[in-house]
Structures are given as C-alpha cells and as structure tokens.
Amino acid sequence: MYKVFVGDKPIILTTKVEKETDFKNYLLNSVNINKVIKELNKTSLKEVRLIHKNEDKLLKKFLKLLPNVTAGGGKAFNEKNEILFIYRNDKWDLPKGKAEKKESIEETAIREVEEETGVEGLEIIKPLDVTYHIFRRNGRNKIKITHWFEMKTAYQGKLQPQENEGITKVEWLNNNESVKALENSYANIRALV
DSSP: OEEEEETTEEEEEESOOOOOSSEEEEEGGGOOHHHHHHHHHHSOOOEEEEEOSOGGGHHHHHHTSSOEEEEEEEEEEOTTOOEEEEEETTEEEOOEEEOOTTOOHHHHHHHHHHHHHOOOOOEEEEEEEEEEEEEEETTEEEEEEEEEEEEEOOOOSOOOOOGGGTEEEEEEEOHHHHHHHHTTSOHHHHHHO
C-alpha cells in the first residue's frame, strides 16, 4: 500500500477492495487521475483508493499517470537534537527540492537543505521514507517523489531563509516546538517526523 497526498487527503494505492464509506474506489487501469484530484480538492471526500490486482505494479503504474518530479530533502538535527524546519506558504515544512541533472539524490538533499536554510556541514545519517504528493504547476498536475534523509550538523551559524523560494522563516525546533509546528504542516511531513 502507498499513500500519495493531494493536499492533506490521500490517494491510497492498494489491492484491497472495501465497501465505500467516506472514500471512493477506482480501478487504477482506467482512472481519470485529473478528475480524482479535482474531486479530492473540491468535495468533502476523505480519500480515494486506486485498486490494482498486482501489488508489485501499484506504484509503477500510478507514476505513469502524471509527469514526475524527483526531489531530495532532509530531516536535519543539530547537536541539541533539534529539527530544522522552514516556514513557507503559511505552513511549517522540512527543506527539500528538485534534483538537478547528474546529481545523486543524496547530493540533491544536502544542497537543497543548505540552499533553503543557510545551514552548512550536513552529513547524511540514513535514508528515511520516500513521500509522494501531487501539486499543480503551470496548469498541470505533477507527482513529486521526495527522497528523505536524516541528517546531522554541528552548524551554529545564522539561519538564512531562501526568500526567492517563498521561505520566510528557518528555525531549529525542539521536540515540543516540533509537535506544535506539525499541527500546521502537511500530512506527509507529519508522517515523516
């Protein structure tokens, strides 16, 4: 099973057919994905389930429905075990961004965290989950596939939000502050943190 978010509502990729309650089932092979996205955005529907008989092909078939954007991001910790958050579009988020040509996904993740926050000396500790969400750019829906990494740094310098990317704040948040920030964040970030 996979979850692909449209805002905070999931499209669930699954092999199980269940009786519809506050969600709708569609067959992955014949779904009109743009219609489903519109339905999630404009109705009180809680989620949509796309069904395919072969679990191994669920994600691969789904990713063919829309253009893909590959991104890398980081859940970065400092020496006080605080997490590095950015504030963009009136939501708390983790730094991430689009991969550039001939760049490994690990290089993308470190570059993007550095560019969006001003933090230096990042080291990847381990890979985290991959998240999927649908966004709209230039009138077209696209799927962002974000590869996340846990990182650490000893950096104690000034944090600098990348304003040309719409980032208005960058902050190290302790556990309690992180929990509060996640109340005003995205579903895939809440699942990651």
